[in-house]
Amino acid sequence: xxxxxxxxxxxxxxxxAIYTSRLILRPFQWTDLESLYRLRTAPExxxxxxxxxxxxxxxxxxxxxxxYMDDTETPRRNFNFIVTLRADKDNHxxxxxxxxxxDDNSAIIGxxxxxxxxxxxxxxxxxxxxxxLPETWGKGYATEAVLGFQKEWKRLIDLGHxxxxxxxxxxxxxYDIRAVTLEANLPSAxxxxxxxxxxxxxxxxxxxxxxxxxxxxxxxxDLSTS
Ligand SMILES: CC(C)(COP(=O)(O)OP(=O)(O)OC[C@H]1O[C@@H](n2cnc3c(N)ncnc32)[C@H](O)[C@@H]1OP(=O)(O)O)[C@@H](O)C(=O)NCCC(=O)NCCS
Numbered sequence: 001x002x003x004x005x006x007x008x009x010x011x012x013x014x015x016x017a018i019y020t021s022r023l024i025l026r027p028f029q030w031t032d033l034e035s036l037y038r039l040r041t042a043p044e045x046x047x048x049x050x051x052x053x054x055x056x057x058x059x060x061x062x063x064x065x066x067x068y069m070d071d072t073e074t075p076r077r078n079f080n081f082i083v084t085l086r087a088d089k090d091n092h093x094x095x096x097x098x099x100x101x102x103d104d105n106s107a108i109i110g111x112x113x114x115x116x117x118x119x120x121x122x123x124x125x126x127x128x129x130x131x132x133l134p135e136t137w138g139k140g141y142a143t144e145a146v147l148g149f150q151k152e153w154k155r156l157i158d159l160g161h162x163x164x165x166x167x168x169x170x171x172x173x174x175y176d177i178r179a180v181t182l183e184a185n186l187p188s189a190x191x192x193x194x195x196x197x198x199x200x201x202x203x204x205x206x207x208x209x210x211x212x213x214x215x216x217x218x219x220x221x222d223l224s225t226s
Contacts, residue, residue: 005117005126005174006075008160013071018081020148023141025081025112028068032082035108037061038133045131048185079153080113083132083145109136112145114177125178125214130191137187146195150215153177175217183209 010016017026039045040055055061068080085107110132119127128149132142157175179197181188192213201212 004075008156008174009076009079011071011076012069012073015079018148018152019086020144022086023109023145023148024084024086025145025148025152026084028065028080028082030065030069032108033058033062033065036065036082036111039108039110039131040064042134044134048182048188049129049131050180075117077117078114079117079126080111080115081149082108083110083112083130083141084108109133109141110145112142112149119178122212123178125176128177128179128215142187142191143194146191150195173217175215177215179213179215181211181213183211 012027015027017024037055037058040061043054046052046054055064068078087107110130112130113128114126115129116127118124130142130145132145154175160174178200179192181192183202189211196216197213198216199211200214203210203212
């Protein structure tokens with residue numbers, strides 16, 4: 001039987017945090033609800049997402065979160081993370097204090113990861129995405145989070161190749177992931193390019209110009225994860 005991504009990924013409750021020099025990417029928690037509601041009701045964020053509209057209620061944000069926290073889901077269908085600033089690095093901007101309601105005492109700045117382990121019907125490849133609070137833009141956080149995710153992804157897939165004896169470079173390479181941006185989203189395109197992605201297709205759907213991206217599988221990050 002062919003090994004699938006689901007065989008290689010830990011379940012939600014056993015997913016480990018990813019550390020970069022300024023950030024922590026960790027699994028979703030219910031205490032994140034208020035911060036995520038703030039993120040998903042920012043029009044300047046949501047206009048670039050597939051939903052386009054802001055969430056209309058905190059219940060909608062709760063339902064969106066639920067899909068990334070389901071431990072009973074088999075097979076696992078996503079690998080998505082909350083991004084926080086490392087409290088130990090004293091790098092909170094003045095306007096972004098640690099969330100008083102969060103038990104890890106870190107400020108949530110965004111979300112980054114695989115929202116789905118396939119992009120069917122468009123593609124069998126996992127679908128990657130991210131969004132960050134506007135007050136944190138332009139500080140390199142998205143680039144750092146994406147590189148941190150990619151490093152962990154490569155580690156997990158390489159481990160899977162070893163433990164399941166899958167030859168590297170086999171036809172079905174589990175490392176491949178894809179992303180979609182609106183052509184007008186120049187900051188997002190800049191982040192992906194910096195992280196080793198390239199456009200494989202430009203399409204127009206319902207009058208919207210989209211770019212489809214794939215991560216070059218030879219890319220490996222040299223970012224510190226300590
Ligand atoms: C896209 C987004 C994640 C970037 O976050 P960020 O933390 O500001 O990203 P970084 O600081 O790591 O990098 C941003 C890059 O975009 C560049 N940039 C910003 N505005 C730009 C513009 N108008 N034109 C071209 N490049 C631009 C920055 O210069 C930087 O590149 P550089 O380091 O080469 O100078 C953030 O703007 C966001 O959350 N946007 C809304 C949601 C979204 O678009 N998600 C992605 C959907 S595909």
